[in-house]
Amino acid sequence: MMKKEENEKLMQRYLEGKLNLAEEKGFENKLIDDFNIEDEELLYLKYQKFMSDTELEKFKEKLSQIHNKHYGSPSNILKDRRTIYGVAAAILILFSLSIYVLLPKKNNSFNAFDEFYQPLKDPGVLRNINTDCVLLGKGIHFYNKDAYQEAEESFKRFLEDKNKDCFIANLYLALCKIELNQLKSAKSILNKILEDESIFFKEKARWYLALIYLKDREIEKAKRILKTIRSNKGEYARKANLILSKI
Amino acid sequence: MRNYSNTEIINGFKGNDTEFLEELYRTYYPSILKFVKNNNGKDEDARDVFQEALLIIYQKVRKNSFTLDTTFLTYIYAISKNLWMKELRKKKLSNSVIKELDEVEDIDYYISFENEYKLNVEYFIFRSHFNKLSKNCKEILRMFLSKVSYEKIACILNYKNEIVVRKRKYRCKNILVERIKNDVRYKEIKKQ
Numbered sequence: 001m002m003k004k005e006e007n008e009k010l011m012q013r014y015l016e017g018k019l020n021l022a023e024e025k026g027f028e029n030k031l032i033d034d035f036n037i038e039d040e041e042l043l044y045l046k047y048q049k050f051m052s053d054t055e056l057e058k059f060k061e062k063l064s065q066i067h068n069k070h071y072g073s074p075s076n077i078l079k080d081r082r083t084i085y086g087v088a089a090a091i092l093i094l095f096s097l098s099i100y101v102l103l104p105k106k107n108n109s110f111n112a113f114d115e116f117y118q119p120l121k122d123p124g125v126l127r128n129i130n131t132d133c134v135l136l137g138k139g140i141h142f143y144n145k146d147a148y149q150e151a152e153e154s155f156k157r158f159l160e161d162k163n164k165d166c167f168i169a170n171l172y173l174a175l176c177k178i179e180l181n182q183l184k185s186a187k188s189i190l191n192k193i194l195e196d197e198s199i200f201f202k203e204k205a206r207w208y209l210a211l212i213y214l215k216d217r218e219i220e221k222a223k224r225i226l227k228t229i230r231s232n233k234g235e236y237a238r239k240a241n242l243i244l245s246k247i
Numbered sequence: 248m249r250n251y252s253n254t255e256i257i258n259g260f261k262g263n264d265t266e267f268l269e270e271l272y273r274t275y276y277p278s279i280l281k282f283v284k285n286n287n288g289k290d291e292d293a294r295d296v297f298q299e300a301l302l303i304i305y306q307k308v309r310k311n312s313f314t315l316d317t318t319f320l321t322y323i324y325a326i327s328k329n330l331w332m333k334e335l336r337k338k339k340l341s342n343s344v345i346k347e348l349d350e351v352e353d354i355d356y357y358i359s360f361e362n363e364y365k366l367n368v369e370y371f372i373f374r375s376h377f378n379k380l381s382k383n384c385k386e387i388l389r390m391f392l393s394k395v396s397y398e399k400i401a402c403i404l405n406y407k408n409e410i411v412v413r414k415r416k417y418r419c420k421n422i423l424v425e426r427i428k429n430d431v432r433y434k435e436i437k438k439q
Binding site for chain 1: 263265268269272273276290294298301302305306309310311312362363366367369370371373374377382386388389392399402403404405420421423424427428
């Protein structure tokens, strides 16, 4: 029987995927034989091992990107159908030109931010505020009362207090920054939320970030985000579609 | 066709070097595409087989079990051929005679890759089931694996207390394990 410390080290290396294939198999067999570990437990251990390893998934994504870049559209089909595509392209160009000439121009004075921006009143997943999160609760309370300066202060203190990754607090902090017209900081916080692996509040973060970009006349960036919102078909999809049709 | 050395392959894969991978892809994919299409396959099959072969090599490099003792074309062809034959057996098309590629130096070259293959299949089964969990389950398990304390998870996700989080985590874990256990692909590789 191995010593406890050795086992722990081995388990750590197993979970980090640092064992070679033979060692991995041996360790799994040992867990079953020596420690009578159940099938379910082994599965969960494997799950832990796989979930902490994102490299293989990233590698696969890279391969797909390379493939799409070089072989995205089968060239032989394109060659065979070059004439058909040529005619189709010509028709499309003519059609687009006629639409451009005939339809009224888009409203250049359309101000999406003013038309669509609303402070967040319903954070969705929030239930009763956890007693360990007094500052967070306070912040949301101030925000709901339009006391954005005080709310910002509470969220800042909450985030400093070992909670820097808290999505709700970060989102609300960004929203306070919008209200206080500190758009640059708001953008940076929202972009950070979007970079995080977390799935919570991403749609809200996208929506407010798109609105800020629109306010700052960064139209291309706004369009990119709005298209993502539209294709995600979530709570802001309809509004995103509306804005996209106007800008 | 460029010949890669053992070290070049290992460094390229380990470094996840995009330029290297692009060159490798453009150099060897056409041969595998030709092979698969010559043997009852389509473009998409060739893409899947080639990428699966590269993933196997990636796993071998990561686990320090990669040694290139032939040309890279022969090596990747050996893996791709076996993968495609496996697929043909599944499709019950394995009776037809395999049309080999002329440009491959040693068509009988053999490389063992079953362990890496199984590991990759398991990996993607686990990850796909995780992705199908509810938003809450995913987040709790993700945070738990990132060693965030129950207390902090309760705070961040606004659960009443850590006991609720423990119960949730237990439930989410069971859902995940059950789904994996019942996955046909998982049962299949367990049998092998």
